[in-house]
Amino acid sequence: MALNGKTAVVTGAALGIGKAITEILLQNGAKVTLLDINETAGKTLEEALNKQYGEKRSLFFKCNVQSEEQIKVAFQSTVDTFGGIDIVCNNAGILNEKQWEKTVSVNVVGLIRVSYVALEYMNKLNGGKGGTIINVASVAGLTPVPSCPVYTATKHAVIGFTRAMAAASSASGYGLCFNAVCPSSVKTDLFASVMDNLGQFSHLLYSTQNPAVERAMKCYVDDDPSSTSIRLAHVLQRQLLTRFMEIISCHFSSFKMPALLHKMSIAPKASAAF
Incomplete structure (x- = not known):
């Protein structure tokens, strides 16, 4: 995969x-x-x-993705330094059921803010080059997770x-491809703090309504965050600027990225793969 000459913006990039x-x-x-609220880790x-x-x-x-001003400063500085933006990865997110309003603010409102600034x-209609916006969701976006x-x-x-x-980009000619990636449990700082942040729902950890997802969450916690990023990188390799590729990466044994990408390359405009 060659991304020579491309410029990417990644939120939650420090860890x-x-x-x-x-x-x-x-x-x-x-x-x-790299955009992150953790200045020490980010600079290092x-x-x-x-x-x-x-x-x-x-x-x-x-x-902080909750600050539109900070987002705009970072994007303008990126354009001034690198000459443009081709890829945006909305990765910033938290899991805190105790501070649930903050969770909504970061995971949803923050992601939308970054997307709209991007x-x-x-946007080709604004003189931009088009490109790819990748939103990191979760297996929790595919099935209820009671905890x-x-x-x-x-x-x-x-x-x-x-x-x-x-759909909006395709219908309007923005020249932007929007993708969703849904990792399962990965041993990151967010995962390490899960028990402390579940509050009244901590007794339900690993309890889902989908046995396959429960097994994936409980028994196949991925030690290496790069496995998810490698799958994400393949999205960039064969981006379709007027189509929607939703890559669901749940670490199931049957998951085959090359075959999935082949399917998406010949799929209709609005399509999904699970």
């Missing part, structure tokens, strides 16, 4: 899946702007990545928003 996504993008030739990662992949290949901004810069009902609701919302924006 976990976001960090792995950033590394995959850099490995394949892209320049990356920026320094390490520029040392490994070349100076000025990555750029970090402290950014639209301003990337975290608000988180579940936010990830269902991400999938719904992605589908609607894909």
Whole structure:
């Protein structure tokens, strides 16, 4: 996969899946702007990545996706530094049933904010180049997870928003491809704090209405966030600017990314793969 000359913006980029996504993008030739609320981790990662992949290949901004002003500053600085934006990955997210309003604000409102700012810069009708917007949802967006009902609701919302924006882009000629990626449980900082943040629902952890999903969550917790980012990278390899590819990555043994991509490459405009 070659992304030479492409510029990506990744939210929640300092740790976990976001960090792995950033590394995959850099490995394949892209320049990356890292956005994260964790300034210490973000600056440390920026320094390490520029040392490994070349100076000025990555750029970090402290950014809270709840702040439209911070998002706009980061996007404008990216354009000023790299000349444009081709890829946006909405990865920032939290799981906190105790502070459920914040969970909605970050996971849904924040993702929409970033998407709309991205639209301003990337929309072909506004003079942009088009490109790809990838929204990181979750297996919780596909099935009820009783231990975290608000988180579940936010990830269902991400999938719904992605589908609607894909249809809007296709109908309006924005030149943007919207994708949703749904990882299962990955051992990141978010996963490590799950028990503390479930509150009254902690006794329901791993209890779902879907046995296959329950097995995936309970027995196949992925130690390596990069496995999700590799699947995501394949989306970029065969992007279809006027179609919607929804890549559902649940780590089931039957999941075959190459075959799935082949199906999506010949699928109708609005399609989904599970």
